Amino acid sequence: LLELADKEAKATIEAFEKKAERERYLEQRKLERQAHPSLSTADSLADILELDILPRLSTEDIYDWGGHNFKKHGKKLVGFCPQHGGSSGTAFQVNPADNSWYCHGCQEGGHAVQYRHFANGGHGTPKGKDFIEIVEELADDAGVTLPEWQPPQQKQQNKTIPKLEWWQKCGLPREANNLAKFVRWRFGKIAWRFFKRTGELPANPQLNKNPDEQKLATQIIAEHTTAITLWTPLLKLGTPYINYTGPGSIPTYSEYQKLLETENWLIKEPNIKFDLRVWGDTPAREAYAKGWNLILDKHGCGEGKSHVYGALRADKLEGIERTVFAATNHRNPTVESVEHRKDLIAKHNGLTYDNTKHTPLGNPYQTATPKGQTPDIKPPCVEHKLFNTAYELQLNAFSGKGSKVCKTCPLLASGCDYLEERRNTLGTEKVKDEDDNVIGEVLNYPDIRADLNGLNKFDVPTALIIDEIDQTLESSKPVHITKDAIARGNMKLASLENQKLAKVLQEICQEIYALIDNYEPANKHGSDHFQVMEKLASLSIPKNEWLSSEKKYQQYLTYIAKDKFNCLIEKIYGPEIVDHKIDLWGEPEYTYKANHDPITREITTVEEKPTGEILPTIPSLDNLIAECQKLLKTNFDEIIDSGMTPGEKTEALELNHTLDFLSPILKAINGYRKVSLSLNKNCLTITKPWYRHQDIIKSAAVVTFLDTTQDVADLRRNLNLDKDEPILVFSSPEKDHSNLTLKFITDFGHASNQRRSGSQYTETERIAAFINQIVENHKSEKIGLIDYKAHAYSHKLPDNIVKVGHWGNDSRGSNQFLDCTTMIAIGDYTENLGALAAKWQCMTGQIVTPSKLTGDYGRHVKRRRIADLEQVIGRPRATNRPDEQIVIYLPGKWTSDEISAIASRLPGVNIEQVATYDVCPKAAQKGEQVNRKIIDTMWELAKVGQNFTQEKVAQIVGLSRSRVSQVCLDLLPTSFVRFKKMLVLLWNTLNRTNNPKKALSELPEEIRWFVSEWLPDFPYFVQQGETLEEMAENIEIVVKTYGQYILEYVSVDTIIDLIKLFMAPMPISFWEELRTQVEPIPILIEN
Missing domain, CATH: 3.40.50 (Rossmann fold)
Structure with missing residues (x-):
């Protein structure tokens, strides 16, 4: 005990010493700032944050979420939490003395940086990019301009070294890498042709490992490198991967992290590369055994993902009792191995055979039966329309003996084929010994295929395989609110005993009803979330400098909308707040004491003590949300009964259901960000997170996603996973696509x-x-x-x-x-x-x-x-x-x-x-067709030597003279006359024999330079910024000064290149044809 106490005392002393050292450091920096008021004395972003940013921000500036609704409790501020909300408005606590905070509901706390990260949905202290973004955000709020920031290296890594050492550690690997990329690009196709011809690839080039040659190379480098430079470790771009060479190639996650400890990779996602046709399901089985429970297989289209994983059976996997292949087209599998699996029956409205398409086993495709046609396969459940309607309305309707829908179905007692088929597929068979004693159970069908919607949480260890995740997984669902739905909700509220509450909610219903009724489309796509919030706030203002970002504008709209609806509540409840006979909402009062970490200043524990007092208050928006979730529900017992036909039940549900549209709208007004509102004609769409598919996936022992193009970060978002959740990626070596x-x-x-x-x-x-x-x-x-x-x-x-x-x-x-x-x-x-x-x-x-x-x-x-x-x-x-x-x-x-x-x-x-x-x-657009017609017409006229004018071209193509002139101006930066003149001049030159009477050497020097150097180099002058207008003008001046004959000395290739320059819009195929039609220029030799 004495030894333990001694260790504890030492740890406490060290903590206080570190804290005192940090305080002395900050005090020294403050003194330096007073002497030199700039950011240059800061060693880190943390210093800039503490010395320059936070001192300029008040408590209100830091805690800027519009939904807190802070109230004073002693020296503290309490309010609503930006993550869990709360109902009392006292869970989130701020201490203005040091601007620390703590949420009792979420059990998290900290200071300004942790708060901004928490308000954006994060947890703990942000790191890396997240930390930098939050510091930039706080600096913007404080009016502080950050310098061009480069994160400092650790002190032990910063050193001045000779350029030779820098070259060996950084320059040489980088140049070698660049050279390898060039060689790979330049000779890739040659290597592939060699492979197709011989069946093997050329040997990989190896670096020369001769020690004498290496020593000589080092000596040569040293003789030519004397400069001094700062060395920093290289950041490796690309994605690290492991080539699978057989069992044992896949590391565990902890082993993979150790592999990366000495490598500074930008992307650190684990990636295993292998040929799926060679290794099949062996890597997947090894990965399962090594503890990887999330795998994304990104092998290319057509490489056999569905075939391999369709054949992955439960008896191949240790500790797995069932495998499920989930796909939207589970009725029409694309590979034989999937079709051999037992198909889990799912509800449908009737199916028709499509004999133009067949599965690998030769069965015709089953497609949804069009309206008005008789299905080949009848719906398996007589209540399918009722279930579909409930599903679209996001009502909790399920199948089974406990279902309110199934209890009213006459087939439940006599035996429902649909339920019996599902029980048989998902059920077990008892195994008995010779004495007829049950010694175990085995699954009837351990390997099945299904739609993800037809599954429930797994009750046995299951390997789930999901094909085309974007088509299969739903992470959110929209519900469409019409004026009829609002009217039904309003009627339900009218029957409440608490008339004050009913009046508040009915007033809000009227606001929503008016929002839809007075809809004026902002564009053909309707109004987005920002525009709906503007209408809810009864506000539409231009985004000024203060509201330049969407985040700030949304915070402002939320604040205005929340204030508007709080005023509505106060208007109804306010006059009676002083009447002690009125039974108002009660909120218990607490006192809080926060304990801080001596080094990080993060809140470690909070002592909460009720005072015993109940504070009467009017209901908050959180109170209204909770009441709406209780009151606005659809009760199937009140709508349907066993005496109704299936059609009558569906109609009754459509007419009498009650949707809770108020609570998500009030959440959005209260600052909850994960509810999206959009408005179209006669309909308000509310999109909310939907967790059913995520819950099914998380209940599986291992999950494999088959999707060539899925992004790992997007997959984490879809599954609501932490950004550091390990996902193992399978991919293929590069394939040749030269065909x-x-x-x-x-x-x-x-x-x-x-x-x-x-x-x-x-x-x-x-x-x-x-x-x-x-x-x-x-x-x-x-x-x-x-x-x-x-x-x-x-x-x-x-x-x-x-x-x-x-x-x-x-x-x-x-x-x-x-x-x-x-x-x-x-x-x-x-x-x-x-x-x-x-x-x-x-x-x-x-x-x-x-x-x-x-x-x-x-x-x-x-x-x-x-x-x-x-x-x-x-x-x-x-x-x-x-x-x-x-x-x-x-x-x-x-x-x-x-x-x-x-x-x-x-x-x-x-x-x-x-x-x-x-x-x-x-198929070309109108403008392009017109341009090409003008060019083709002018070229044809020039080829036959006709004199053409704007009027003549306009007459042929069916346009006005002014339009032809305008098109020519658009095509080239020159007038119609110059364009025509240059075209005819070049064409005439091209058609001549090009047999000059004098040799090129006999031309005057300036003309010889123009013909032999300036004209052939015209692409260089264009690259240097000379316009086509200037080019044409220069040629005209020379021709006018010395005569047109000088163009006869210009090579055919240069003439053609000039024509191409001035006729840039002409198609490439035209120029290829032109080169084949021009006759070679004869050369006369005198005897």
Whole structure:
């Protein structure tokens, strides 16, 4: 005990010494600041924070969340918590003396930095990028300008070293890495051809390890390096990965962390690379055994992910009793191994056989039966419409003996086929010994396939495999609130005993009703969250300098809206607050004492002591939220009974259900960020987090996600995981895509879902012309077509378009294009931005403008666009067909960044950016068609030697003279006259024999320089900034001064290059044709 007490005393003394040392350090820095008032004396961001930022901020500045609603309790401030909210408004406590805080509900506390991190949904002390962002935010609030910040290295790493040492440690590895990248890029295709011819790759080049040569190289370097430089460790870019070479290649998570201790990688996600066709499920089984319970398999399209994991059975995995393959198309599996699994029956409205598509075992596809047709497979549950309606309304309706819906069904007593089938699939069989004693149970079907919606939390150790996570997982759900739903809620409130509460809630209902009734569209997509909050706050102001950021503007709107609704509550309750006979809301009063860590100053414990006093008060917004959640519920017992038919039950639910729309709206007003509001005609949409799928996934022992294009950070957000939660990534070594050609037609336009028709220049007609031209160009090939769902199946298609699908469905996870050598994907597909923004807000708490693609949200949307593009490119499975040439046409406004991303992900792919007019003139936009017609007309007239004018060109192309002139001005920075003159001059020169009477050497020196040096070097002058106008003017001056004959000395190649310069808009194919048509220039030799 004495020894323990001695250790405790020493630890306490050390803690106080560290605290005193930190205080002395800060005091010294303050004195230096007084002498030199700048930030230059700060050694770290922490110093700048404590010395320059926090002293300028008041308690109100730091604790800026609009929902606290602080009240004074002694010397402390208490209010609502930005994370858990609370009902009393006393859980969150701030001590103004040192600006520390603590939340009793969340059991967290700290100071300004921890608070801002906590208010943004974080926990503990932020680090790295998060810490820097919060310091920048606090500096902005304090009006402090931060210097260009470079994080300091540890003191033991900073040293002055000779340049030789720097070269050996940094320069040489960096240059070697750059050289390796160049060689790989330059000779990659050659190596691949060698592999295809010989069956093996050339040996990898090795660094020379001869010690004598290394010594000599070191000596040579030392002789030429005497400078001094500062050495810092290199930050390694890219992604570290481990090549799987057999069992034992996969480390545990702790082993992987140790591997990275000596490496300064920017990205630290664990990645295992291997050929899935070679190793099959062996790496997955090893990873499960090593404790990895979350795996993302990103092997490429067509490499066999579904086949391998479909064949992964429970008897192969130790400690696993069941495997489940979850996919939205579980009824129509794409591989045989998945189809062999038992299909878990799911509710549906009737299915029809589609005999044009078949599963690997030859069964016809089962598709939803269109309205008005008789299904081939009847609905398995007679109450399916009632369940669907309840699901859409987010009402808690489930199947089984305890279900209120099933209790009213006459089939429950006699035996429901649907429930019996599910029990049989998910049930067990008892195992008995010779004496008929039960000695165990085995699952009837240990390996099944299912829709994620048809599953419940697992009650046995399960390996869950999820195919195409973006199609399968729902992390948020919208509910649509109409004026009828508000009217039903209002009627329910009218029956409350507490009339004061009822009146408050009814007043709020009227505000929401008026919001929908008086809706005026801000744009064709409706009003987003910001605009709805403006209407709720009865405020619309321009974003001034103070409200420049969306975050500040949202905080301001929340403050105004909250104040407005608090005034509404006070208006109804206020007059009676002094009447002791009125039974008001009661809140207990507490006193608090916080204990701080002596070094970090973070709150360690809080002593809470009730005073015994009850403070009468009016209800807060949190109180109203809690009451709405209790009162606004749908009671199935009051709506349906066993005497109703299934149709009557559904109708009764539609007419009499009650939605709790008030509590999420009040949460948004109160500052809760994970509720998104949007407004359209006659409907308010509320999008909330939905955790059912996440709970199912978290109940599995191990989970594997199959998705080529899924981002690890996005997956964590979808699953509501901590950002440091380990996810093991499987990926494939680089595959050759040299047989794949992508033709991006970026000037086509977006070709979006909203299309006009009625003219040859509208998108509908242009797309039809484009498709017909591709069909004409590839008559003997099988062609696949992807378009938006609203248009994909309405095209009049030729016979060789054998497969048709739509974006978001057939563009990913589909095998129907395996025999297509040509594909057309219409439009640069982007998911609904309003839905994406709402989902993003529910996942992250960040409120964004849907169409403003900046920050993390913008990068998220761009990742999804690239993912959809990569998925559609993978449909023909080019890597599985190396002997076939595959072409994909991509008309749409794809950006250069997106095209570059695809090029980096598909090694060897041939990418062409083609003008629409060059593929199909009728598919080009109107302006482009007009420009090309003018150019073609002028060129044809020049070739036959005709004198042409603006009037003549305008007459031929059917435009006005002024329009022709304007087009020429748009095409080139020169007038029509100069354009025509230069064109005719160059063409005439090109058509001459070019047989000068005098040799080039006999020309005057200045003319010889002009002909032999200046004209051939014109690209250099253009690169240096000289305009085409200046080029033409210089040529005209020389020709006018010395005569047109001097152009006859210019080489044909230079003449053609000049024509190309002045005719830049002409298609590339034209110039290729031009070079083949020009006759060689004869050279006469005198005898």
